[in-house]
Amino acid sequence: MTRLVVVGHGPTAYRLIETLYAKGFGGSVTVLGEEPRPAYDRVALTSYLSGKSAEDLTYPVPEGVVLRLGAKVTGIDREARTVTAADGHTEPYDVLVLATGSSPFVPPVPGKDLPGCFVYRTIDDLDAIAAAAEGASSGVVIGGGLLGLEAADALRGLGLVTHVVEMSPWLMPRQVDEGGGSILKNHIEALGLAVHTGAGVKSIEPGEDGRVARLVKPDGAEIEAQVVVFSAGVRPRDELARASGLPVGERGGIVVDEGMRTADPAIYAVGECALAGGMVYGLVGPCFTQAEVAADRIMGGDAVFTGADMSTKLKLLGVEVASFGALDGALDVTFMDPVGGVYKKLFVSDDARTLLGGICVGDAGPYNSLRPLVGRELPASPTELLFAGTGGVDVDLPDDAQVCSCNNVTKGQICEAIASEGLTDVAGIKKCTRAGTTCGSCVPMLKQILVKSGVEVSKAMCEHFAYSRAELFDIVRVRGIGTFSQLIAEHGTGRGCDVCKPAVASILASLNGGHILDGEQAALQDTNDHFLANIQKNGTYSVVPRVPGGEITPEKLIVIGEVARDFGLYTKITGGQRIDLFGARVEQLPQIWKRLVDAGFESGHAYGKALRTVKSCVGSTWCRYGVQDSVGLAIALELRYRGLRSPHKLKSAVSGCARECAEARSKDFGIIATEQGWNLYVGGNGGFKPRHAELLAADLSTDDLIKIIDRFLMFYIRTADRLQRTAAWIENLEGGLDYLRQVIIDDSLGICAELEAQMERHVAGYFDEWRATIEDPEKLRRFVSFVNAPGTPDPSIAFETERDQIKPVLIPLEVARS
Amino acid sequence: MSVELQASPVSTDRWHPVCAYSDLIPERGACVLVEGRQIAVFRGFDGALYALGNRDPFSGAYVLSRGIVGTRAGEPMVASPMHKQAFSLLTGECLDDPSVSVPTYRIRVTDGVVEVSIA
Numbered sequence: 001m002t003r004l005v006v007v008g009h010g011p012t013a014y015r016l017i018e019t020l021y022a023k024g025f026g027g028s029v030t031v032l033g034e035e036p037r038p039a040y041d042r043v044a045l046t047s048y049l050s051g052k053s054a055e056d057l058t059y060p061v062p063e064g065v066v067l068r069l070g071a072k073v074t075g076i077d078r079e080a081r082t083v084t085a086a087d088g089h090t091e092p093y094d095v096l097v098l099a100t101g102s103s104p105f106v107p108p109v110p111g112k113d114l115p116g117c118f119v120y121r122t123i124d125d126l127d128a129i130a131a132a133a134e135g136a137s138s139g140v141v142i143g144g145g146l147l148g149l150e151a152a153d154a155l156r157g158l159g160l161v162t163h164v165v166e167m168s169p170w171l172m173p174r175q176v177d178e179g180g181g182s183i184l185k186n187h188i189e190a191l192g193l194a195v196h197t198g199a200g201v202k203s204i205e206p207g208e209d210g211r212v213a214r215l216v217k218p219d220g221a222e223i224e225a226q227v228v229v230f231s232a233g234v235r236p237r238d239e240l241a242r243a244s245g246l247p248v249g250e251r252g253g254i255v256v257d258e259g260m261r262t263a264d265p266a267i268y269a270v271g272e273c274a275l276a277g278g279m280v281y282g283l284v285g286p287c288f289t290q291a292e293v294a295a296d297r298i299m300g301g302d303a304v305f306t307g308a309d310m311s312t313k314l315k316l317l318g319v320e321v322a323s324f325g326a327l328d329g330a331l332d333v334t335f336m337d338p339v340g341g342v343y344k345k346l347f348v349s350d351d352a353r354t355l356l357g358g359i360c361v362g363d364a365g366p367y368n369s370l371r372p373l374v375g376r377e378l379p380a381s382p383t384e385l386l387f388a389g390t391g392g393v394d395v396d397l398p399d400d401a402q403v404c405s406c407n408n409v410t411k412g413q414i415c416e417a418i419a420s421e422g423l424t425d426v427a428g429i430k431k432c433t434r435a436g437t438t439c440g441s442c443v444p445m446l447k448q449i450l451v452k453s454g455v456e457v458s459k460a461m462c463e464h465f466a467y468s469r470a471e472l473f474d475i476v477r478v479r480g481i482g483t484f485s486q487l488i489a490e491h492g493t494g495r496g497c498d499v500c501k502p503a504v505a506s507i508l509a510s511l512n513g514g515h516i517l518d519g520e521q522a523a524l525q526d527t528n529d530h531f532l533a534n535i536q537k538n539g540t541y542s543v544v545p546r547v548p549g550g551e552i553t554p555e556k557l558i559v560i561g562e563v564a565r566d567f568g569l570y571t572k573i574t575g576g577q578r579i580d581l582f583g584a585r586v587e588q589l590p591q592i593w594k595r596l597v598d599a600g601f602e603s604g605h606a607y608g609k610a611l612r613t614v615k616s617c618v619g620s621t622w623c624r625y626g627v628q629d630s631v632g633l634a635i636a637l638e639l640r641y642r643g644l645r646s647p648h649k650l651k652s653a654v655s656g657c658a659r660e661c662a663e664a665r666s667k668d669f670g671i672i673a674t675e676q677g678w679n680l681y682v683g684g685n686g687g688f689k690p691r692h693a694e695l696l697a698a699d700l701s702t703d704d705l706i707k708i709i710d711r712f713l714m715f716y717i718r719t720a721d722r723l724q725r726t727a728a729w730i731e732n733l734e735g736g737l738d739y740l741r742q743v744i745i746d747d748s749l750g751i752c753a754e755l756e757a758q759m760e761r762h763v764a765g766y767f768d769e770w771r772a773t774i775e776d777p778e779k780l781r782r783f784v785s786f787v788n789a790p791g792t793p794d795p796s797i798a799f800e801t802e803r804d805q806i807k808p809v810l811i812p813l814e815v816a817r818s
Numbered sequence: 819m820s821v822e823l824q825a826s827p828v829s830t831d832r833w834h835p836v837c838a839y840s841d842l843i844p845e846r847g848a849c850v851l852v853e854g855r856q857i858a859v860f861r862g863f864d865g866a867l868y869a870l871g872n873r874d875p876f877s878g879a880y881v882l883s884r885g886i887v888g889t890r891a892g893e894p895m896v897a898s899p900m901h902k903q904a905f906s907l908l909t910g911e912c913l914d915d916p917s918v919s920v921p922t923y924r925i926r927v928t929d930g931v932v933e934v935s936i937a
């Protein structure tokens with residue numbers, strides 16, 4: 001059995017191992033990684049500061065792989081075929097793969113080692129930067145390349161006044177030319193960052209506390225900064241290879257052949273540490289290709305690595321920057337719009353027929369549509385292509401054109417997957433082909449290919465309506481439709497089902513208000529809404545009274561206790577800071593509500609696709625760390641949005657300080673107090689696929705906060721799909737969080753006033769569904785186990801006792817099969 | 819005489835009055851208890867009545883009367899409120915798993931009173 005040892009556990013190592021397993025590698029795999037955690041998506045590193053957790057970014061590790069983390073390899077004994085780690089552990093290998101990546105280059109300026117100086121490469125680096133930013137007011141990034149600007153964006157996100165210092169006369173010198181660089185600079189300065197191009201660093205000076213205080217430029221000018229991040233390029237980590245006598249390049253990088261093998265046939269090198277064909281590749285796409293080539297070779301194949309596409313596209317501080325193909329050529333055509341902040345340039349062959357490459361700033365349209373055409377004949381004149389506007393041009397790609405350069409997927413492969421797997425959405429394409437799963441820049445193109453391939457991307461809610469929920473919402477809104485019967489008669493077929501009926505009921509409730517059990521609406525509700533309680537496995541229901549913000553008086557606690565005792569209910573504290581009473585039969589529900597309502601409680605809507613709770617920590621009233629009254633805000637928000645019907649349940653929380661005890665970032669909308677006001681986070685959830693909410697707006701006053709939440713919720717209710725939580729909804733908005741911000745903060749669609757008015761109508765029209773039900777004899781008649789024997793309880797319901805409380809007796813499950 | 823002969827199968831039915839027709843909400847069910855048996859009765863959109871066993875065979879809970887009523891490919895059906903399997907109101911067959919079914923019962927209206935037969 002082959003013993004494979006991998007040194008380094010970064011993205012390249014991950015891809016190597018994954019490929020080996022997919023190919024059925026039969027040997028053992030041991031990985032020694034220096035970082036304290038398994039490989040994670042370094043490309044998405046910055047998202048760690050805006051809400052992604054380390055777990056979110058971590059790649060899966062195939063079962064059977066032995067991971068030794070926190071294990072830095074210090075030596076290779078090529079004779080004995082062993083590697084040794086810093087802790088003394090020795091690991092024998094038959095095949096060794098070096099995937100050690102690169103390390104940031106820190107120029108030898110005086111003061112570079114002061115506390116407060118950082119690099120930007122690992123999750124640990126980001127933790128350290130975030131911690132240092134807490135006590136800081138300004139920061140500087142040394143290096144205005146791709147990673148430097150990304151780091152600058154991160155510092156800005158941490159609330160620092162941010163400077164960027166770049167030696168070259170313009171930003172991103174490796175990706176864009178001078179014209180593009182100047183447009184980029186305008187964009188970035190407009191966002192409030194200070195850009196110093198053509199500037200070096202003379203020294204970094206400490207303050208009295210011994211930490212970084214300022215950066216001094218060669219001309220003597222000073223930039224105040226308590227945080228300094230070096231982003232002046234990377235160097236391949238070839239030290240192990242060097243020490244064991246393997247050839248390395250003049251400027252670094254472990255020399256490999258086209259099969260990614262070093263001079264020692266038992267040792268491969270892949271990723272950013274490798275020098276392949278005289279080049280070190282600093283992008284993850286080529287690194288992945290190298291990993292696949294090495295995996296193939298290890299399995300006895302003969303794959304070769306022949307170089308790779310160095311195209312890049314990124315969105316920095318809201319500005320799209322992209323370059324592809326060769327960045328020079330016989331002819332070039334430039335489109336420049338300094339007012340609109342757009343710069344596009346195409347390089348073409350001397351007969352102006354073949355596309356060689358291009359640069360775009362402020363509009364990556366040409367990148368999306370033209371990158372796959374590099375080296376091919378242009379589909380139109382360069383001028384036409386450049387003037388095609390933001391959407392980019394609609395071009396028909398040849399089958400062998402590479403659509404996803406990160407994962408090396410061609411259009412032909414995508415079309416084949418669509419046809420053979422019957423794919424109908426981008427998620428399916430991602431799963432089958434891996435296209436779009438790394439940097440995501442080709443996703444718009446995947447959509448286009450889907451549409452072009454003639455796949456009817458079905459948005460039909462069910463067999464009764466050919467429309468999506470958002471479309472039905474607009475139909476109901478614009479046509480002023482008041483009933484399901486009218487809607488299905490005019491816009492659907494059949495008589496509906498358990499999919500469309502509750503969805504339409506929710507739309508009608510959001511738009512028209514009124515009691516959800518009024519008239520025909522009652523029949524649309526699923527059992528929970530129909531009985532205003534949550535059905536449990538034995539057909540009984542649970543009852544959750546609202547406890548706004550989780551604040552409750554002793555008197556009310558006693559009432560809940562008495563009700564539970566008198567009706568023999570099982571009680572449990574919920575995750576939403578309230579109390580759930582289980583085991584009620586339908587005929588008991590109105591009696592239970594009566595007792596609760598008389599004591600001042602109301603429905604908690606635990607049964608509805610509606611606002612559930614707004615949790616809170618105890619806040620500044622009691623807590624010695626609190627900076628705002630989180631309980632007060634949570635109560636106000638819960639009372640404002642109670643009863644609001646939505647595409648899925650809605651959860652919220654308010655934390656009184658950055659310690660975040662209320663776990664607001666796991667909510668659909670979470671609020672965290674700052675010294676200046678409130679930060680609003682959106683799109684979080686727990687559940688099957690946990691997600692952290694992302695920052696939508698910072699330091700809001702209470703009034704502004706409520707206004708933005710009003711708009712957020714109403715826009716969600718209007719446009720989301722059935723059962724789509726806010727996280728998935730935001731992800732699916734074209735343009736994501738930035739687009740959401742444009743709509744509900746900058747009012748780009750001009751609908752904010754309408755959204756607010758809609759919310760005002762909801763707030764004004766709110767009433768307690770429980771009270772309205774117990775006061776209406778007509779509605780009460782439904783609350784019986786048997787219409788012909790209203791006094792008889794359901795005999796199938798039985799309980800036993802566990803830990804002094806009731807528990808359903810399990811009904812034996814024999815499914816009657818004919 | 820022939821009239822009596824034709825009527826004889828009917829006479830073996832034991833019809834039980836269960837509720838007023840107006841007690842039933844269109845496109846919704848209710849449960850009735852007949853000789854210890856739980857029967858889910860449904861009133862369709864067009865006024866037609868249906869009766870099925872109330873027990874959901876998948877969960878074992880007596881809840882089918884509380885499901886959402888609708889159609890699947892034109893066939894009237896109720897979706898179990900537990901795990902959403904659909905049952906034909908005409909045949910009791912589970913439309914998601916034809917090997918599973920629930921019993922059906924005869925149902926009619928006499929002078930505004932709904933009657934169910936469990937024979």
Ligand SMILES: Cc1cc2nc3c(=O)[nH]c(=O)nc-3n(C[C@H](O)[C@H](O)[C@H](O)COP(=O)(O)OP(=O)(O)OC[C@H]3O[C@@H](n4cnc5c(N)ncnc54)[C@H](O)[C@@H]3O)c2cc1C
Nearest residue numbers: 008009010011012034042072073100101102271272283284
């Ligand atoms: C902030 C940021 C943004 C980026 N954005 C993009 C982008 O948008 N697009 C793009 O294509 N690329 C981007 N990159 C580059 C991309 O992350 C790299 O190309 C990729 O990480 C290379 O993977 P690797 O596995 O070869 O090396 P690395 O990711 O560097 O991983 C190597 C691992 O090996 C470990 N190691 C090193 N030496 C040893 C040793 N002696 N013993 C044990 N372990 C060792 C290291 O600690 C490290 O964990 C970005 C990088 C950063 C930092």
